[in-house]
Amino acid sequence: MSDLRLADLTVTYGRRSRTVAVDAFTDAVHAGEWLGLIGPNGAGKSSLLRAIVGLVAHRGEIEIDGRRVREMSDRERAALVAYVPQQPLIPDDMTAREYALLGRSPYIGYFGSETRRDRAVVDEVLARLTLEEFADRLLGELSGGERQRVVLARALAQQAPILLLDEPTSALDIGHQQQALELVAELRRHDELTVVSAMHDLTLAAMYTGRLTMLDHGRVVASGAAIDVLTAARLRAVFDVSVTVDVDTDGATGESRVIVVPRRSLPAP
Amino acid sequence: MDTARRDRIWLIAGGAFLLVAVVVGASTGPAGPDWWRVPAELVNRLPLIAFDTGVSEAEWKIVWQIRMPRVVLGGLVGGMLSIAGASYQGVFRNPLVDPYLLGAAAGAGLGATIALTIGRGVTASWPVDPVPTIAFVFALATVMVTYTVGAAFGGSRSGVTLVLAGVAVVSFATALQTFLLQRNLEVIREVFQWILGRLSGATWSDVRLVVPYVVVSSIVLMLHRRHLDVFRVGDEEAATLGVSVGRTRLVIVVAATLGTAAVVSVSGLIGFVGLVVPHVVRLIAGAGHRRLLPLSLMGGAAFLILADVPGRMLTRPAETPIGVVTAFIGAPFFIYLLRTRKVAS
Numbered sequence: 179m180s181d182l183r184l185a186d187l188t189v190t191y192g193r194r195s196r197t198v199a200v201d202a203f204t205d206a207v208h209a210g211e212w213l214g215l216i217g218p219n220g221a222g223k224s225s226l227l228r229a230i231v232g233l234v235a236h237r238g239e240i241e242i243d244g245r246r247v248r249e250m251s252d253r254e255r256a257a258l259v260a261y262v263p264q265q266p267l268i269p270d271d272m273t274a275r276e277y278a279l280l281g282r283s284p285y286i287g288y289f290g291s292e293t294r295r296d297r298a299v300v301d302e303v304l305a306r307l308t309l310e311e312f313a314d315r316l317l318g319e320l321s322g323g324e325r326q327r328v329v330l331a332r333a334l335a336q337q338a339p340i341l342l343l344d345e346p347t348s349a350l351d352i353g354h355q356q357q358a359l360e361l362v363a364e365l366r367r368h369d370e371l372t373v374v375s376a377m378h379d380l381t382l383a384a385m386y387t388g389r390l391t392m393l394d395h396g397r398v399v400a401s402g403a404a405i406d407v408l409t410a411a412r413l414r415a416v417f418d419v420s421v422t423v424d425v426d427t428d429g430a431t432g433e434s435r436v437i438v439v440p441r442r443s444l445p446a447p
Numbered sequence: 448m449d450t451a452r453r454d455r456i457w458l459i460a461g462g463a464f465l466l467v468a469v470v471v472g473a474s475t476g477p478a479g480p481d482w483w484r485v486p487a488e489l490v491n492r493l494p495l496i497a498f499d500t501g502v503s504e505a506e507w508k509i510v511w512q513i514r515m516p517r518v519v520l521g522g523l524v525g526g527m528l529s530i531a532g533a534s535y536q537g538v539f540r541n542p543l544v545d546p547y548l549l550g551a552a553a554g555a556g557l558g559a560t561i562a563l564t565i566g567r568g569v570t571a572s573w574p575v576d577p578v579p580t581i582a583f584v585f586a587l588a589t590v591m592v593t594y595t596v597g598a599a600f601g602g603s604r605s606g607v608t609l610v611l612a613g614v615a616v617v618s619f620a621t622a623l624q625t626f627l628l629q630r631n632l633e634v635i636r637e638v639f640q641w642i643l644g645r646l647s648g649a650t651w652s653d654v655r656l657v658v659p660y661v662v663v664s665s666i667v668l669m670l671h672r673r674h675l676d677v678f679r680v681g682d683e684e685a686a687t688l689g690v691s692v693g694r695t696r697l698v699i700v701v702a703a704t705l706g707t708a709a710v711v712s713v714s715g716l717i718g719f720v721g722l723v724v725p726h727v728v729r730l731i732a733g734a735g736h737r738r739l740l741p742l743s744l745m746g747g748a749a750f751l752i753l754a755d756v757p758g759r760m761l762t763r764p765a766e767t768p769i770g771v772v773t774a775f776i777g778a779p780f781f782i783y784l785l786r787t788r789k790v791a792s
């Protein structure tokens with residue numbers, strides 16, 4: 179249960195060229211909220227997430243529950259924020275279980291080693307992602323999607339109140355996509371996990387996140403409920419794409435679903 | 448947990464291998480008692496056990512004063528180089544790295560060359576041979592230069608810059624050393640003998656010299672086994688998992704360097720061990736550092752003790768340098784292992 183507050187967060191790359199990857203981003207994500215970051219390639223989604231975990235230099239403030247992240251040690255921050263990178267570095271000769279156990283690092287003393295409880299947490303996470311059968315296999319011998327789920331398992335084993343996901347389901351089949359996102363949704367409801375995720379699948383982003391923020395060239399173009407952010411006109415302007423946006427309202431619950439369907443610009447052969 | 452039990456079995460196997468190597472090392476050599484009497488005599492010398500093995504006091508002296516220091520020193524050197532090599536490889540995530548990477552060997556070589564060229568006239572009458580001390584100081588100083596250069600350009604966060612800085616500093620030190628040798632051709636033989644590495648003539652006082660460094664260094668490295676596993680996912684992800692990458696790397700590098708510098712100054716540059724023993728252990732027992740570090744320590748010790756045996760027997764006309772023997776035995780074995788593993792998987 180933690181609030182994440184970002185104020186004027188700015189990320190620039192290069193001493194001379196000065197790419198402004200994230201331009202004065204301000205937002206507050208509350209405990210139990212799921213913020214979806216969308217936007218075209220190079221919009222600054224990953225840079226924003228990387229800044230929060232201190233992997234890129236940045237200006238502005240990042241606070242968790244009123245405490246500046248800048249002033250925390252790596253260990254303190256790791257206990258509060260779990261991060262799934264867009265391109266994780268996978269050690270081929272490590273088993274899935276050993277890898278997921280690394281998520282327990284923030285809780286293990288400097289000279290300590292993992293306890294039975296750490297192992298139990300990892301076993302449970304692996305089970306919830308139906309990864310038990312892969313637990314003792316080497317990562318180098320898993321498929322791309324299996325690996326991606328193991329990376330998610332590591333982040334969940336970290337049991338941090340804030341979860342940052344950078345394209346966590348890009349390699350997953352439709353069934354495992356749903357499984358992974360449902361699991362995150364459940365943890366968010368149950369443990370009031372704060373989630374920020376960068377996603378390219380706009381329909382899934384609309385379905386699972388509570389709020390969407392669209393970035394383009396480092397700036398916020400739109401922010402709010404999926405139904406307001408995802409309009410065909412805006413998608414055409416930002417992504418240079420032609421799409422149909424369907425809104426499908428459930429008669430019983432009154433919940434609406436936003437479905438983004440790409441359209442061919444040329445007539446089908 | 449099952450893995451813990453398997454870890455223990457591996458440790459016992461490693462310990463047994465080391466014990467066998469020690470007994471073989473103590474039992475072989477020119478002169479001395481029949482080889483098969485030595486294991487019995489070793490048991491006999493344990494407290495509370497006494498029986499007659501037919502080994503005379505004079506023969507025992509050969510075993511204890513000539514062979515044993517050499518065996519123990521070989522074990523310390525081999526173990527230290529291997530555990531340091533495994534740690535260096537882990538912390539830089541680079542399988543081609545050996546403990547000489549950041550200049551410990553080049554620095555020691557330069558120090559020894561300086562001591563042997565410039566200092567000989569002065570130090571010949573000293574009661575203690577100053578060469579190891581000077582080599583040790585130079586080894587540490589060289590690694591310090593590498594670290595400073597690397598940190599200045601890439602920040603301590605980047606392992607790659609550090610490796611590149613090592614390449615530059617090592618070349619520089621080697622060039623200096625070559626220059627010195629060129630000007631002092633008369634010491635070339637002596638310097639080369641030093642560089643090629645040797646365990647011959649080892650005494651208990653040599654052992655006493657390196658023991659503290661090897662013990663401290665190994666303990667510190669062993670305590671960082673888990674950190675080395677976290678390093679396997681890369682500096683960035685390690686940082687998000689709560690490891691202070693720069694600081695932890697510094698601690699590991701300092702510990703590995705201290706031990707390496709100490710053994711290099713006493714025994715010269717014994718190559719190959721620090722590079723290959725960790726790889727062999729990885730191929731046999733897996734890549735996790737929980738096993739890799741202790742098994743490298745024991746395996747490296749056993750390997751060097753055994754590698755020293757043929758060198759001792761082939762003493763005519765001159766003793767074969769141990770570095771040559773390690774490469775002769777180790778390289779084919781390593782290739783064989785790579786081959787069989789590849790076929791198996």
Ligand SMILES: Nc1ncnc2c1ncn2[C@@H]1O[C@H](COP(=O)(O)OP(=O)(O)OP(=O)(O)O)[C@@H](O)[C@H]1O
Pocket residue numbers: 191192197198199217218219220221222223224225226264
């Ligand atoms: N290390 C870097 N050095 C210089 N420029 C960078 C670096 N990383 C990213 N950039 C630039 O910053 C901008 C934002 O990149 P970022 O990775 O944040 O985009 P993204 O929204 O995650 O894109 P994608 O959807 O492709 O993952 C891009 O223009 C990119 O070229």
Ligand SMILES: [Mg+2]
Pocket residue numbers: 223224225264344376
């Ligand atoms: Mg990205």
